[in-house]
Each structure stands twice: as C-alpha cells, then as structure tokens.
Amino acid sequence: MNSEELWAQAKQLFAGGVNSPVRAAVKPFPFYVERGKGAYIYTVDGKKFIDYVLGYGPLILGHSPESVKRRIVEQLERGWLFGTPSELEIELARKIRSHIPSAQKIRFVNSGTEATMAAIRLARGYTKRSKILKFSGNYHGAHDYALVEAGSAATEYNVATSDGVPMEIMKTVEICEFNDLDCVDKKLRNEDIATVILEPVMGNAGVILPEKDFLFGLRELTKTYNSLLIFDEVITGFRISIGGAQSYYQIYPDITTLGKIIGGGFPIGAVAGKAEIIDNFTPAGKVFNAGTFNANPISMIAGIATIEELEKEYPYIIANQAAKTLVEELERLLKTKHTINHVGSMFQIFFGIDEVRNYSDAKRADKEYYIKFHERLLKEGVFIPPSQYETIFTSAAHKDDVIADTIDKLMKVIGELN
Ligand code: PMP
Structure with missing residues (x-):
C-alpha cells in the first residue's frame, strides 16, 4: 500500500490519523516509512529523504547504526x-x-x-x-x-x-x-x-x-x-x-x-x-x-x-560540523529577513523576524513561510520538521556528501522562494 492508501485507513483508526500530533503536520498526509539507514529514510512510495528530524532528536548516530x-x-x-x-x-x-x-x-x-x-x-x-x-x-x-x-x-x-x-x-x-x-x-x-x-x-x-x-x-x-x-x-x-x-x-x-x-x-x-x-x-x-x-x-x-x-567523540565532530555548515550556507543564501538560532547539532530558522529570544518572539515569526520552506524542501527530498515549533537536528551520519547534496537542494528551493 502507498502512503495515501495507508493514510485513508489511519484516519479511520486514529484521532487525526496519527498517534502523536506533529506527525499529521506533514501535508497533505504523512509519508509512511519503510526503513531508515544513516542520514536517509525511505518511504513506502519509493522516495528517499535526507532526514533532519531524526525521530525528533534521539537518533544522533543516524538511522540504525x-x-x-x-x-x-x-x-x-x-x-x-x-x-x-x-x-x-x-x-x-x-x-x-x-x-x-x-x-x-x-x-x-x-x-x-x-x-x-x-x-x-x-x-x-x-x-x-x-x-x-x-x-x-x-x-x-x-x-x-x-x-x-x-x-x-x-x-x-x-x-x-x-x-x-x-x-x-x-x-x-x-x-x-x-x-x-x-x-x-x-x-x-x-x-x-x-x-x-x-x-x-x-x-x-x-x-x-x-x-x-x-x-x-x-x-x-x-x-x-x-x-x-x-x-x-x-x-x-x-x-x-x-x-x-x-x-x-x-x-x-x-x-x-x-x-x-x-x-x-x-x-x-x-x-x-x-x-x-x-x-x-x-x-x-x-x-x-x-x-x-x-x-x-x-x-x-x-x-x-x-x-x-x-564517547569516541567523532559523532559530535560530524554532527556539529554539519549543522554549522548548513547554518552558514543558509545565512549566505537567505535574502529575506530571518533569524537562525543554533547550538551544536540543533538549529531552527525563523522567517520575518530579527531576533528570537523567547516564546512570544517565536510566535511572531512567519510560520506560513516556514511551512512553505518545509514543503518545498520535502519535494526536493529533504525532511525538516513540519512545524516551526520543533528543532532541525543533524547526526553523525550527516557527512560531507550529504551536506553538499542538501546545500544544492537548499539553493534550488531558496532561489525559487526568494
Ligand atoms: N521534554 C522535552 C524537552 C522534550 O523535547 C520532550 C519531547 N520532545 C519531552 C520532554 C517529552 O518526551 P517524550 O516525548 O519522550 O514523552
């Protein structure tokens, strides 16, 4: 069954079709995952995504190390x-x-x-x-x-x-x-x-x-x-x-x-x-x-x-470098007003706002624009959280080639959105 068929069944079984609400924020319906390996998840529809959600945080080594x-x-x-x-x-x-x-x-x-x-x-x-x-x-x-x-x-x-x-x-x-x-x-x-x-x-x-x-x-x-x-x-x-x-x-x-x-x-x-x-x-x-x-x-x-x-330290070196490179590239590419908050292997982008230092600021960010950004990236094969109120994570599996590939896709998406 493909994701659309599974979703039709899920809606009959679960409130809002899911068992944890953020999963339903992927529109028009969530993709169903068949397997994950390293920085990638593979869907039942035969698609492959570079994963920056990583199970909402636990998978710091990437999928199934x-x-x-x-x-x-x-x-x-x-x-x-x-x-x-x-x-x-x-x-x-x-x-x-x-x-x-x-x-x-x-x-x-x-x-x-x-x-x-x-x-x-x-x-x-x-x-x-x-x-x-x-x-x-x-x-x-x-x-x-x-x-x-x-x-x-x-x-x-x-x-x-x-x-x-x-x-x-x-x-x-x-x-x-x-x-x-x-x-x-x-x-x-x-x-x-x-x-x-x-x-x-x-x-x-x-x-x-x-x-x-x-x-x-x-x-x-x-x-x-x-x-x-x-x-x-x-x-x-x-x-x-x-x-x-x-x-x-x-x-x-x-x-x-x-x-x-x-x-x-x-x-x-x-x-x-x-x-x-x-x-x-x-x-x-x-x-x-x-x-x-x-x-x-x-x-x-x-x-x-x-x-x-x-304890071998390499996961932090790779994951932190991946996030740093992505944040630097985003800062270079984004021409519209925005803020990126970043530490280690976690960051998030807020559009339309110069500074985000608390929840009120975060709620003033242009959430619709973020969702558009997420949706366009998804079309290119990059999965970032489907909600402004989550974190973009990197992992030890996000090595240079994965980051270079992501940057190509970011350039395309930002070029179209700017
Ligand atoms: N505390 C923090 C800071 C969290 O981010 C989360 C979940 N994202 C929780 C608690 C709840 O954890 P769980 O979903 O495992 O119940």
Missing part, C-alpha cells in the same frame, strides 16, 4: 523483559553518571513525559511545596503539569494549555517568559515554589538559547528561595555535549530529566540528581514511581551502545 543494531540483536537472543533487574541498567546508569555532572543517582522510566512528571512530583515531595514555575513555550511532555503554555505540537495545534487540565492544577503552575530573570525573581519571592523547571536550551518553540547569566541567575535564585532547579535535558542531554547543556554552560541543576538519546532510539526517560533527592523515590522514600517497562533491557542496551559511540 550497525554498532547499536548488533548489540540489540544480541540482547534479543537473551530476552527482553524480566520484571527484575538486569546488569544493563547498572551499566547505563554508570555511563550517564560519568558524563552528567549532577547525576549521582538515577531512576529510569520510559519517556520524557514520565521523567518530567516523576521529577516534578519528586521536587514537590522533597520541598513539601506544591507550586512549580515553568517557562512559556517550554515543552516537558504530555502530562497535566506540563501542558500549561506548552510548546511543540501543543503550540502547533493551538492547545498550549490543553483542554482537560483541571483548573486546580493550572493554578499550581506559574509561568515566566524564557530569559526573563526579573519575572522568576518576583515569582520566587512571592510564592512558595517547589521547583523551577526548564529546557536549558529551548527546542520546542524552535531553538532558543539562554542568554548570558540566565541559567546562572536561575541557579542563584532557586538557591536563595530553597526551590529546586530542574533542567529538562530530554533533547539537550548527550546532544549539545556529552555532558548535556549543564556541562556546556557549566551550571548544574538539582535534578536532570533525560530521554531520547540515552535510549538510542528506543523508549526511555530518566530522572537523575543528587542522591539525597533521588532517594525520595519509592521504595527508598515516599514519592511513588513505578513502571512495568522501566529499565527494560532493549532500551538499556541501545542506550549503552549509543553512548559508547558518543
């Missing part, structure tokens, strides 16, 4: 779910601890959503306070506490604050704009806030960087007011450096949430932090968390194998 695949296949021979611990969870936790400076102890869960949900409950349990502070346009997953002024698909589909989130819960979530320390100061001074949670680099309203002293200021303010600082590094962990955004900026939170890359493309999440905080999770403490699939052997082995490759 042999080194990871081999370890998964070996593990499949031994079994994949035991309901009791395996050595693999120790191995992955030790690896994470060796790279993420603030991770003394860890709880593995199955998604970024579960990680931030557990981390927020942990912070509330630890501080005995109930309010939290988040930033508009930061996305922390699809649970009630995170779906207030949320970025990503929640913004794309105009449900930044979702229906179904009880008013009582919304009232426990305070909001500031990213990069606005005065707002944070005021909120922390006037309210008992359990935790300030943020993406240290925003990746769910496009890419937005923390300004000088923003992260430092948050660290100082949360200490002053005895509030915990959570870095949601589900995207940035093991991406903008092997030690995440906290190593890159050298600001260390109390709790870090991880996901995506640490599972090597399989479902995973993790809450990491100071031992005295993490020890509040059950069964050591009284903040409940549990999961049938927590620390499942396949996600563990895929994560271990991925981090082993990252």
